[in-house]
Amino acid sequence: MKKIITIAAILVLVCASCRKQADYMPYIGENGELAYSTYAEQFDYLWKVLNTGYVFWDVDTTDWDAAYSRYYPKFQELDKQYEEVGYVKTEDLQKLYTSIIGGLRDHHLTFRVKNLHPAPDDMYTTVVVTPYNLEIPTRDYYFESAYEESAGLQVFLQNIESQYTVEVHEECTGYAPELGMEIKYHYILFRLPDGRKVPYLWQSSAGITPVMLQNGVAAQLLDHYFRAITETPHEQLAGIILDNRCNRGGYQDDLDYLIGNYLNERTEIMKTRYKEGPGRLEHSVWTPYYIEPNKKYHRDITAENIPYVILCDINSVSMGELEPMTIKAVLPTSHTIGERTHGGTGPLQPAECIDLNYGGPFGSSNLSEGHYVYTSSFEAQISGKVWEGIGHTPDDIILRKDYNGDFKPQLDAAFRYIQNR
DSSP: OOOOOOOOOOOOOOOOTTOOSOSOOOOOGGGOOOOOSSHHHHHHHHHHHHHHHOTTTTTOOOOHHHHHHHHHHHHHHHHHHHHHHSOOOHHHHHHHHHHHHTTOSOTTOEEEEEOSSOOTTOSOOEEEEOHHHHHGGGSTTOOOOSSOHHHHHHHHHHTGGGTSOEEEEEEEEEEETTTTEEEEEEEEEEEOTTSOEEEEEEESSBOHHHHHHHTSHHHHHHHHHHHHHHHSOGGGBOOEEEEOTTOOOBOGGGHHHHTGGGOSSOEEEEEEEEBOSSSTTOBOOOEEEEEOOOSTTOOOTTTTTOOEEEEEOTTOOTHHHHHHHHHHHHOTTEEEEEOOOOOOOOOOOOGGGGGGSSOSOEEOTTOTTSEEEEOOSEEEEBTTBOOTTTOOOOSEEOOGGGGTTOSHHHHHHHHHHHHHO
């Protein structure tokens, strides 16, 4: 992604009375070194790096200065406890960091830190805080299922031919090497009672771009889906369904297919910015992100007034929710159905690029430095708003909680919308 560098003044932050040094650390990304030996030093270090590298301070309501003033003395107490008894229980350290980190807005954020001096009987020695795991269960539509949602959705799709009229059903697994993960796909060509067709695609992650480049079985499946959309005559094509439920995210380039296929001209779909200096609000300028028309699978669904339905749910994360958000913002015939999504909209940089700015993950993923904080590299703005921690609210809200976890009512709603439009 092209970065536009601008000169920005470093904002002067009001220091809490107990801080004697600068409020920021030189941002060192994933190449840092262990920089503390006491609990108070550990907290001071991590507070300062987040103060520098957290990209959402403009929208996050956490009083970060007050957090330092309140909690630094508590970490000093832990150091005294260690001097007296020789250990600190990881459970106690977990409670402190949960109170400090748990309310942050970044829904990609995973905070991990090793207990410097765990108790001999501690069952675990690493503190883990994920704000999204604390916030999402508080939503009134949260459904705690008895199964893993993605697996449940796959079972539903495997049995779908007993519930709908299906002309084609292909399923396979592709591999995205850059993501280091397998991606499951279901392509289904539905036939409505009036004979018209609806091409449908479910993807467990956003990995169309690398999968297509491999030209394997999964690439053929995707090609069949896109060709069904582009080659079905207008009078026979009732609509399109993209199912992003339980989609865990992945490649932003996938929008070249999911939006670019239907564009006639270069189009801005969002803006992004990053931290370009240590000041808490020292961001780059907002930089437009454009999608070019994809001529290979092109169809002007806007001119033909073809409905494009995107299914999403509480488990649609990162690109899994940026896709419905940007499609909805750009394509007039698009319509979203399901549940308000996860809320992790901040794009992430590849690990090898992390030192190019003042934001993103820092520490070591194997905890060799004692900590690892996985956090967004960019702030995204869609339709003039930052949706981090909020997510996308669909046009039609159909909650699985109301149906005891059944996936079918959301798909039924998609067919109703297409037929009644």
